[in-house]
Amino acid sequence: MRAWEHIINAAMIGTGKPMPGNxxxxxxxxxxxxxxxxxxxxxxxxxxxxxxxxxxxYRQCGFTPLQKHDLLLNKAxxxxxxxxxxxxxxxxxxxxxxxxxxxxxxxxxxxxxxGLLALxxxxxxxxxxxxxxxxxxPLVIACSGNRGAWLSxxxxxxxxxxxxxxxxxxxxxxxxQRTKVLANTRQNNAPQxxxxxxxxxxxxxxxxxxxxxxxxxxxSGPDDLPWLESxxxxxxxxxxxxxxALLKQIPGSSIVRQYEDILSRSVMLKKExxxxxxxxxxxxxxxxxxxxxxxxxxxxxxxxxxxxxxISDEQHVLYQLIGAVPPSFWxxxxxxxPAQVVEYFDKYASMMTSALGNAISQxxxxxxIPYLLNHDSFYPDFINKLPLPERDKYLLxxxxxxxxxxxxxxxxxxxxxxxxxxxxxxxxxANHPYEYNRAFFNRHIKLIPTEIISQLEKLEAKDINMQSAxxxxxxxxxxxxxxxxxxxxxxNA
Amino acid sequence: xxxxxxxxxxxAPDEASKKAGRDLANPAKWVSKGINEQALWGECQxxxxxxxxxxxxxxxxxxxxxxxxxxxxxxxxxxxxxxxARQPGLFSTSNMPQWVNxxxxxRSEKEEKKVExxxxxxxxxxxxxxxxxxxxxxxxxINELLVWIKDIVRNGILxxxxxxxxxxxxxxxxxxxxxATGLAAMIKNLGATNFWNEGWQSGFMGKLLQLYxxxxxxxxxxxxxxxxQQDVRSAIGFTINQEELKQQTGTKDTWLVLGxxxxxxxxxxxxxxxxYGLNTNQYALILQFNAKGQVSTLSLTQGMxxxxxxAYFPSSVPYRAIVKNHTTARRPENQVxxxxxxxxxxAEQETLLNSRLPFRNEMPFVVASLKPVLYQNQWWLQxxxxxxxxxxxxxxxIWQLMxxxxxxxATMSIIGKENEYRPIGAWYNNNYQAV
Numbered sequence: 001m002r003a004w005e006h007i008i009n010a011a012m013i014g015t016g017k018p019m020p021g022n023x024x025x026x027x028x029x030x031x032x033x034x035x036x037x038x039x040x041x042x043x044x045x046x047x048x049x050x051x052x053x054x055x056x057x058y059r060q061c062g063f064t065p066l067q068k069h070d071l072l073l074n075k076a077x078x079x080x081x082x083x084x085x086x087x088x089x090x091x092x093x094x095x096x097x098x099x100x101x102x103x104x105x106x107x108x109x110x111x112x113x114x115g116l117l118a119l120x121x122x123x124x125x126x127x128x129x130x131x132x133x134x135x136x137x138p139l140v141i142a143c144s145g146n147r148g149a150w151l152s153x154x155x156x157x158x159x160x161x162x163x164x165x166x167x168x169x170x171x172x173x174x175x176x177q178r179t180k181v182l183a184n185t186r187q188n189n190a191p192q193x194x195x196x197x198x199x200x201x202x203x204x205x206x207x208x209x210x211x212x213x214x215x216x217x218x219x220s221g222p223d224d225l226p227w228l229e230s231x232x233x234x235x236x237x238x239x240x241x242x243x244x245a246l247l248k249q250i251p252g253s254s255i256v257r258q259y260e261d262i263l264s265r266s267v268m269l270k271k272e273x274x275x276x277x278x279x280x281x282x283x284x285x286x287x288x289x290x291x292x293x294x295x296x297x298x299x300x301x302x303x304x305x306x307x308x309x310x311i312s313d314e315q316h317v318l319y320q321l322i323g324a325v326p327p328s329f330w331x332x333x334x335x336x337x338p339a340q341v342v343e344y345f346d347k348y349a350s351m352m353t354s355a356l357g358n359a360i361s362q363x364x365x366x367x368x369i370p371y372l373l374n375h376d377s378f379y380p381d382f383i384n385k386l387p388l389p390e391r392d393k394y395l396l397x398x399x400x401x402x403x404x405x406x407x408x409x410x411x412x413x414x415x416x417x418x419x420x421x422x423x424x425x426x427x428x429x430a431n432h433p434y435e436y437n438r439a440f441f442n443r444h445i446k447l448i449p450t451e452i453i454s455q456l457e458k459l460e461a462k463d464i465n466m467q468s469a470x471x472x473x474x475x476x477x478x479x480x481x482x483x484x485x486x487x488x489x490x491x492n493a
Numbered sequence: 494x495x496x497x498x499x500x501x502x503x504x505a506p507d508e509a510s511k512k513a514g515r516d517l518a519n520p521a522k523w524v525s526k527g528i529n530e531q532a533l534w535g536e537c538q539x540x541x542x543x544x545x546x547x548x549x550x551x552x553x554x555x556x557x558x559x560x561x562x563x564x565x566x567x568x569x570x571x572x573x574x575x576x577x578a579r580q581p582g583l584f585s586t587s588n589m590p591q592w593v594n595x596x597x598x599x600r601s602e603k604e605e606k607k608v609e610x611x612x613x614x615x616x617x618x619x620x621x622x623x624x625x626x627x628x629x630x631x632x633x634x635i636n637e638l639l640v641w642i643k644d645i646v647r648n649g650i651l652x653x654x655x656x657x658x659x660x661x662x663x664x665x666x667x668x669x670x671x672x673a674t675g676l677a678a679m680i681k682n683l684g685a686t687n688f689w690n691e692g693w694q695s696g697f698m699g700k701l702l703q704l705y706x707x708x709x710x711x712x713x714x715x716x717x718x719x720x721x722q723q724d725v726r727s728a729i730g731f732t733i734n735q736e737e738l739k740q741q742t743g744t745k746d747t748w749l750v751l752g753x754x755x756x757x758x759x760x761x762x763x764x765x766x767x768x769y770g771l772n773t774n775q776y777a778l779i780l781q782f783n784a785k786g787q788v789s790t791l792s793l794t795q796g797m798x799x800x801x802x803x804a805y806f807p808s809s810v811p812y813r814a815i816v817k818n819h820t821t822a823r824r825p826e827n828q829v830x831x832x833x834x835x836x837x838x839x840a841e842q843e844t845l846l847n848s849r850l851p852f853r854n855e856m857p858f859v860v861a862s863l864k865p866v867l868y869q870n871q872w873w874l875q876x877x878x879x880x881x882x883x884x885x886x887x888x889x890x891i892w893q894l895m896x897x898x899x900x901x902x903a904t905m906s907i908i909g910k911e912n913e914y915r916p917i918g919a920w921y922n923n924n925y926q927a928v
Contacts, residue, residue, distance in 0.1 A: 008694050014649025045643035049705050056702045057851045061844040063911045065836035065880035066873075071866055075900030090579060093498060097515055120899065121926060124892035147899050154867070155892060479519060 004059050007052045015048045023051075029058050076150035084116040088490035092118060095483055096125055101133060102445050103483055108139035110491040117145040127151065127158045134160070170196055175208060183215040190219040198227060206236035213242040220250050229254055244299055249362055251326040255299050259321045260329050262296065265289045266318060267352075269334040269344060284348040288314050296321075311351065319351070323358035327365045330356070342371040353377065376401075380409040392418030399424055411444055419451045423459075426452060430461045433469035438476045445477075450485040453478055496554075499927070500794040501574045503753065504554075506564050510571060517572025520583055528577065528584040534593045535573045547573050548593050550600060552820045554792040557596050566792070627672050631729060634671020635708045638664070638680075642705050650697060654688035675730035679704045703852040720809040724850055727813075733806055735815055743802035743817045746770035747825055748777070750797045751857055751906040752917035752927060760784055766793045767857045767908065767917065768803070768814075774831045776857055777803050777814040791816060795918065795927035798822040809849040812856060824924075832859040832904060835876030843911065855910045857917065862902035865894055865916075874914065877902060885915045890928045897921045897928065 006023035013019075025033050036042070036050045084092075088111065095103045104126070111118060118126060123144055130140035137160050141148065144161075152161035164172070169181045186193035197212055204212065216224060224246070231243045232254075247253040266288050274281040297303050301324075305316035330341040345353045354377040360368045361381035369382050373390070378398045383391050391413070399406040399421070407425050410417060417425070426448075429436035441448070456478060461470040487493075505511040517537065524544045526535035533551055536544035537560075545560040547569040556570035577584055589597065641664055645653070661684025668677035683704065686697045707728045714722050727733065748768040755764045764781040781791060793799070801819035805811035833839050839858055846853060863874045865884065872884040872891050884891065897903070897919055906925075907914040918927045 004695070008698055011646060011650045011698050012694060013651075014647055016647040017649070043643070045646050048646055049642065049702070049709075052698070053702045053706050053709075053851070056699060057847060060847045060851075060911060063840050063843065065840060065882050065912060067878070067880050068868065068875070069879040071868060071875065071879075074866070075864075090498065094515065094579075097511075120896045121893060121921070123896040124890075127892075147896065150899065151892065151896060154895065478521070479516060482519065 001055075001059050001062070003055045007055055010048065011052070015044050023055070025055075026058060026062075029054055074154075077146040079117060079145045079147065081115055081117050081145060083119055084111055084114075085490060088116070088487075089119045089122065091483060091486045091490050092122060095487070096122070096129075098480075098483070100442050100445070100480065100483075101129070101136070102443055103480065103487065104129065105136060105139065106446055106484060107487045108136065108143050110487060110493045112139055112142040113493070114491045116143070116491075118143045120147050123148050123151060127155075130160065131157055167196075170200075175211065178208075179211055179215060182212055183218060186215050186218040190221070191223060194224060194227065206239055209234070209236065210238040210242050213239065213246065216246055217249070220246055222250060222252050225250060225253055248300070248324060251328070251363060256325055258293065258296060258299075259301075259325050262289070262292055263318075263321050263325060263329070264333060267322070267333070267349075269336070269348075282344065282348060284344060284352075286315065286318055286349060286352070288317060315351065319355045322352050322355035323362065325359060326363040327356060327359050327368045338368050339371055342368070346375070354379075357382075378403045378406065378409070380405075380412070383409060383412065384414050388415060388418065392421045396421045396424060399428070411447065413447055416449055417447050419449050422447075422449050422452050423455055426456065427459055430459045430470045430474070431463065431466065433461060433466050433473050436473065437469075438473055441473065441477045441480055445480045445484060448477070448481065448484075450481050450488065453481050453485070456481075496574060496578060496794065496797060498575060498578050500796050501571060501578060503794045503927075504566055504574075504792050505571055506566070510564050510566075510568050513568035514571030514575055517568055518575035518579055519572075520576065520580065522572065523576065526573070526576075526584055527587045527589070529586055529589060531597055532589055532593050533573060533577055533584070534589065535569075535576075537569045537572070539569075545569055546592050548596055549574060550597065554794075554797075554821060555600065556792070627731075630671050631673050631711070631731075634668055634673050634676070635711055635729075637667060637671075638673075638676060638708050639705075642701065642708070645701065650694060650701075653697075658684065660684070673729045675728050676704065676707065677730070679707070679728075706852045718809070720807060721850070723807040724809055724852075727806065727808070728852060738804045738806065738815055739817050741804050743804040744770065744773055744775060744814075745800075745802045746773045746775070747822050748799050748801050748803070748819075749925060750793045750795055750799070751859070751925075752908070753793060753795050766791075767906075769857070769859055769906065770803075771798075771825060771827075776812060777805065778812050778856075779803075779814060779816060791819075796925045798824055810846050810853055812853075832861050834861055835878050836860075836880035836882050837876075837878065839882075855908055857906055857908040858914075859904065859906050861904050863905045863907070864898060864900060864902045865891065874905070874907070874916070882909075883913045885909060885913050888915045890916075894919060894928050897926060 002024045003026060010019055032054055033051055036047055036054070039047070042050070083089075088107075092104075092107050095107055108118075108126075126136075126140050127144065127148060130136040141161055141163075144151075149161050152158035163169075166181050166185055169177050170185075173181060182193050182196065185196065193215065197216070201209070216228075228243055228246055228250075232240065232247075234240050234243065244255065247255045250256065266286065268285045270283045270285055272281045272283075273279070301317060301320050303313065303317065305311050305313045309316060311319070327338065327341070330336070330345075331338065334341055334344060336344065342353070342356065345356055353372070353375060356368075357372050357375075357377055357379045359365070360372065361379060364385075366385050369385060372379065373382075373394055383395065386394060395406060395410050395417075407428060410421070410425065429440075456474055459470075459474070461467045502511050502514070505514060522537055524536040524538050526533075528534075528551075531550065531552055532548055534546070534548040536546055538544045539560060545558055547556075547558045547560075547567075549556055549570055556566040558567045558569045560567050560569055562568070661680055665677045665680040665684070668674070668680060679700070683697065683700050686693055686700070690696075707725060710717065710721075710725045711729060714725060717725070723733075748770050751767040751769050753764065753766050755762055757763075762783045764783070766779040766781070768777040768779060769775075770777070779791065779793065798821070799816075799819045800822040802817040803814040804817050805814045833842065839860060842858070846856070860874075860876070862877045866873050866875045866881070868881065872888075873881040874884060875881050894916055898921070904920045905916050906918040907916050909915055916928055918925055920926070
């Protein structure tokens with residue numbers, strides 16, 4: 001409005017200075033302005049203020065809203081899935097107030113599995129959380145429905161909804177996206193991933209090469225060998241190291257064959273007749289050949305055992321080699337079944353049994369695992385390869401035997417702990433309340449079964465000085481388990 | 494009435510109380526609990542040997558707890574209400590125990606005593622003398638204020654950003670001395686202008702002219718109508734005896750608490766509650782001033798319904814009111830039957846209000862079928878006729894509003910003036926949701 005603009009301009013200059021022209025007074029108020037101007041008793045400032053107040057009020061009363069009919073229609077598509085129940089929504093609200101990402105992930109997983117959606121009012125909060133924690137993004141996308149996708153198109157910060165086709169992402173994505181899409185493709189279609197990497201290999205820089213090669217660890221197999229073997233001549237050391245690491249986990253690779261060759265000459269099962277041929281004396285000879293190919297020491301095999309290891313250099317080399325060949329090698333070498341192989345190692349070369357355990361993990365020889373479960377050594381890599389009841393028995397037995405780091409290893413479990421193991425682990429945690437504190441339980445609540453709520457009250461720290469700290473942890477844990485229980489109940493999980 | 498979790502949490506005095514309240518919404522913490530139409534109660538095992546006795550008056554949301562906390566409501570009261578909201582099945586209807594009964598009875602007695610107290614005689618001559626002395630002081634203060642305002646416009650407002658806080662503070666203090674606290678607050682508000690913002694001059698001049706209008710109107714007060722006189726006097730800072738106000742017949746209705754806002758000013762917490770009468774289609778502002786640690790007489794929360802009788806302060810635009818009596822109400826079936834149809838109606842209403850009271854503050858409105866739209870990189874609210882008004886730049890919850898509406902038109906409550914408004918709530922699935 002011109003008259004108001006004039007008032008502002010005059011105010012900026014000040015009435016003490018000459019005014020810049022005359023205001024364009026609207027006809028409706030012109031007569032009143034004339035009355036003010038004609039008032040002889042009023043000073044300059046009073047006249048200005050009265051006119052300004054009049055125009056200010058005229059402006060306020062004359063406001064008309066802007067009208068636009070050509071704005072594009074922009075609304076969210078109707079949902080095809082149902083929203084979660086009010087109870088489930090209430091639990092999510094409490095979880096969000098607790099700021100517990102682990103429980104939020106559990107809630108979203110259950111919501112997604114039930115084919116339901118989170119209520120719209122909570123979408124901005126969960127979309128923000130997933131923006132900061134990429135691991136939540138697929139779940140948030142699944143639980144946000146059409147409205148979430150619509151919001152993401154409006155707010156660039158939530159752009160993670162727009163998922164390009166895998167191949168396009170591989171061609172045009174940023175390094176992080178490319179590594180992720182390569183890993184996903186490797187999981188579902190291993191040859192395709194290999195082909196993609198093969199195609200772009202020459203254009204990648206050394207850092208990208210090293211990073212992308214890590215994706216090939218998923219579903220690696222003999223089909224990868226020809227190309228990987230050709231990469232051993234790569235210039236970059238990091239790339240070479242990655243290639244080496246891959247080749248070492250594929251049976252039949254040149255490196256594995258080289259190790260097998262040495263072992264076939266170094267580790268031999270000897271069966272001799274004793275007691276006038278009435279008995280057979282069995283032993284395992286462990287001796288490296290007089291001359292071995294020194295190149296194995298460039299593949300990650302250490303030559304020296306170190307002063308504190310308690311074994312000889314030769315034993316140390318053999319230990320590493322045994323851990324680096326597929327367990328099936330020993331079936332041929334000893335002409336024995338897996339059970340017999342383990343038994344032979346256990347009886348006649350017990351210090352090498354755990355190397356055999358390492359090889360089982362390295363080559364995913366899961367059918368060999370049962371033969372090592374009752375041994376003294378604890379193999380962390382076995383836990384996610386065992387069926388749940390066996391896994392829990394294994395963890396519990398190891399924990400009861402006082403093997404260190406069992407709880408630490410159990411944190412890597414891909415599925416919730418069994419009740420009995422959780423109870424025994426919880427007793428240990430009660431004794432170390434500063435190590436296993438509230439932040440710890442926030443992170444790992446997914447692993448702790450809700451069934452132990454009733455047993456937690458009975459658990460006390462042995463040291464009286466720790467009881468108060470454990471008491472607070474326990475209270476917090478009960479609250480988290482309560483929320484977990486409510487989440488599962490809300491989705492009938 | 495069952496409050497929602499968000500409504501309960503908005504009663505909390507601070508973030509720590511919210512968190513502690515949530516922790517106590519756990520059945521294991523409560524030794525006993527019960528409910529009936531009047532009250533909700535429970536005994537919470539704290540660190541002491543005896544459990545704390547916590548009680549909530551459900552007819553007019555009020556709290557009492559035997560814990561030593563100075564916070565109000567305490568975490569136990571919040572926890573108990575939250576537990577009830579989350580797991581209503583845990584509370585069985587029963588008779589109130591003695592300790593709850595005593596408190597509820599005392600509250601009723603107090604209400605009766607208040608009425609009796611108001612009947613005490615007043616020394617009218619002394620009161621008139623005091624009033625005359627005050628008016629003289631105010632007049633003297635206003636004369637000084639008008640000279641100060643004229644100085645500003647004479648010298649031009651461009652030099653104002655360079656003036657320090659003392660420039661505004663001094664004149665504000667002078668108005669406090671002149672017993673014109675309303676004018677003092679308006680001057681402080683002038684000084685709080687963000688002089689770094691582009692175009693600050695227009696907003697500043699709007700506020701300065703409002704101040705001028707109030708001050709100048711006081712000099713001509715005998716010549717203006719009685720209601721406008723009251724508006725001028727209350728803008729200056731003259732108070733109205735609230736007990737007398739309560740004697741007047743009020744407006745009875747089911748009121749929805751559209752929104753709530755609290756701000757700290759010196760040692761006071763000033764709480765604004767915007768109410769909307771579902772049947773009378775009237776709006777009301779309930780102000781509460783609480784000194785630090787003092788208990789609010791009224792616990793209102795956004796989205797809450799109350800059956801109440803409100804007494805409006807005399808004004809040419811009745812808006813500020815006090816609650817004479819109230820009880821919490823259930824959510825009615827038909828929540829909004831009459832409201833503004835669009836921006837044109839709002840503009841007409843604003844014109845009407847401005848013609849009656851040129852220096853009024855922003856007010857809330859309930860408007861049908863508004864949708865948030867993005868136009869020229871700015872958020873607007875569009876009505877069904879395609880008319881647009883800006884959403885104020887300080888509105889933080891645009892994404893929540895977008896998520897709730899999904900871009901569809903929704904009935905909304907807004908607050909503002911002219912062409913800028915801030916959404917305070919929206920109806921989603923027939924439920925009012927504060928944003």
